[in-house]
Structures are given as structure tokens and as C-alpha cells.
Amino acid sequence: MRTVKSYTDQELLDCLKSGDQQAFAEIYNRYWKVMYFHALKMLGDEDDAKDLAQELFATLWTKGTNLPFNSNLSGYLYITARNKIINLIQQKKVRRDYLSALSAFAEEAGNGTVEQIDEKELLLIVEKEIQNLPVKMRQVFELSRKQFLSHKEIATQLGISDKTVKKQIGYAIRMIKLKLDVLTRITIILFFLK
Incomplete structure (x- = not known):
């Protein structure tokens, strides 16, 4: 009998769509480091990269049943990670802009x-x-x-x-x-x- 470790990405994705926790665990084991290092390269911060990777897989678990049947697993993970990275960068920019505005206000007032x-x-x-x-x-x-x-x-x-x-x-x-x-x-x- 085959184990989930021998499943292709597509087979894992099919199992994930039916809520299979073992399939999710295998996807996590296969892709967590890859996604973490991708996020680290883009963000340059270990904690942010870890948080983003965790959030990525939490999203995969909660939305896994709604993924189209012909989805490319690695493509989905990279695109979702990219979107989360962009959101985090924008969020940090908003924070920086907010702090800059407060600083400018402090100097003026x-x-x-x-x-x-x-x-x-x-x-x-x-x-x-x-x-x-x-x-x-x-x-x-x-x-x-x-x-x-x-x-x-x-x-x-x-x-x-x-x-x-x-x-x-x-x-x-x-x-x-x-x-x-x-x-x-x-x-x-x-x-x-x-």
C-alpha cells in the first residue's frame, strides 16, 4: 500500500480537497522550507518569513477544499506566498508612512x-x-x-x-x-x- 510520501503533488491536492490531514502534513513537509526560504529572500527577516510561511499553510488548509481540481500545487503556493509578501511589504510601508507623518507633524507642531x-x-x-x-x-x-x-x-x-x-x-x-x-x-x- 502506498503512503502519502509517494503521492504526486496532484494526488496530495486531491486528498487535501477532501480534508485529508495526512495529505496536508505531507504538503507541509514538502514545501515549508522552500516557502520559508522564498519569503526570507523577499523579506530579509527570519521572523516575518516564518510567520508568512505558517500563514501560507494555514490558508492552504482552510481554503484547500475550494481549490480547482486542475490546480498546480507549487504554483498555488508560490502565488499565494507572493501575494502575502506583497501585502506584508505594503503593510510595513503604511506603518513607515504613518510614523513618518507623525514625525513630520511633531517637527511642525x-x-x-x-x-x-x-x-x-x-x-x-x-x-x-x-x-x-x-x-x-x-x-x-x-x-x-x-x-x-x-x-x-x-x-x-x-x-x-x-x-x-x-x-x-x-x-x-x-x-x-x-x-x-x-x-x-x-x-x-x-x-x-x-
């Missing part, structure tokens, strides 16, 4: 104003603005920024187009920035009125 703005308060304000977004827009935004799903993954999950996802995220960012710009101006005005 002076230390007194910045000391008054507590990071936790700022995060609460941002979260409040996210909750004030229209329901569908908020859902798309949270899937993108909190669960780090790609536009395509969000579109599939919500049954909408990639373009709609992109537009909704863009609108959400503009709305939140607008509210934060107003808040920043008010904070500066209040600071100088003291």
Missing part, C-alpha cells in the same frame, strides 16, 4: 502638542473613524488592514470585484485621513490658544 497626543488615544480615534465608515466599506477596509487579505481574497470572500475592493479601500483611507486632518488642526489650534 513642536513637542508640546505631540506630548498631548497619546498613541492609544490616536488609535482609539482611528478605530472610531473606521467604525463610522459605511458598513460594506468598513468590512472591506477591516479585511484589508486588520486581517491583511489581498484585494482578490476580499473580493472572493464578499462576492464583489477586485476593482470595487480597491475603490472601497481608497475611499475609506481618504475619509479617515480627512477626519484625522481636521482633528490635527483642532489639536494645533487648541495648543496655540493655551
Whole structure:
């Protein structure tokens, strides 16, 4: 009797589609190091690469039953890894941009104003603005920024187009920035009125 170690990728994929844990374990054993080193090469950070590889296989397990029957396993893993790498890089860029904006604000407004703005308060304000977004827009935004799903993954999950996802995220960012710009101006005005 054959063991899963002797299965081809296609046979493993077919077994995975029926929820076979042994097939998943064999895919994991076959591809984890390859995917880890691919992520490490792209990200340059061991912890990020490990996290990304783990997340990749978690996604494979949860979505494995929905993969098309003619899927190329290694191709699917590389494409999914690439999308997750791009999302992580974008997420880090957003963080860097956010920190740069705060730094620029600090230089313009002076230390007194910045000391008054507590990071936790700022995060609460941002979260409040996210909750004030229209329901569908908020859902798309949270899937993108909190669960780090790609536009395509969000579109599939919500049954909408990639373009709609992109537009909704863009609108959400503009709305939140607008509210934060107003808040920043008010904070500066209040600071100088003291």
C-alpha cells in the first residue's frame, strides 16, 4: 500500500480537497522550507518569513477544499506566498508612512502638542473613524488592514470585484485621513490658544 510520501503533488491536492490531514502534513513537509526560504529572500527577516510561511499553510488548509481540481500545487503556493509578501511589504510601508507623518507633524507642531497626543488615544480615534465608515466599506477596509487579505481574497470572500475592493479601500483611507486632518488642526489650534 502506498503512503502519502509517494503521492504526486496532484494526488496530495486531491486528498487535501477532501480534508485529508495526512495529505496536508505531507504538503507541509514538502514545501515549508522552500516557502520559508522564498519569503526570507523577499523579506530579509527570519521572523516575518516564518510567520508568512505558517500563514501560507494555514490558508492552504482552510481554503484547500475550494481549490480547482486542475490546480498546480507549487504554483498555488508560490502565488499565494507572493501575494502575502506583497501585502506584508505594503503593510510595513503604511506603518513607515504613518510614523513618518507623525514625525513630520511633531517637527511642525513642536513637542508640546505631540506630548498631548497619546498613541492609544490616536488609535482609539482611528478605530472610531473606521467604525463610522459605511458598513460594506468598513468590512472591506477591516479585511484589508486588520486581517491583511489581498484585494482578490476580499473580493472572493464578499462576492464583489477586485476593482470595487480597491475603490472601497481608497475611499475609506481618504475619509479617515480627512477626519484625522481636521482633528490635527483642532489639536494645533487648541495648543496655540493655551
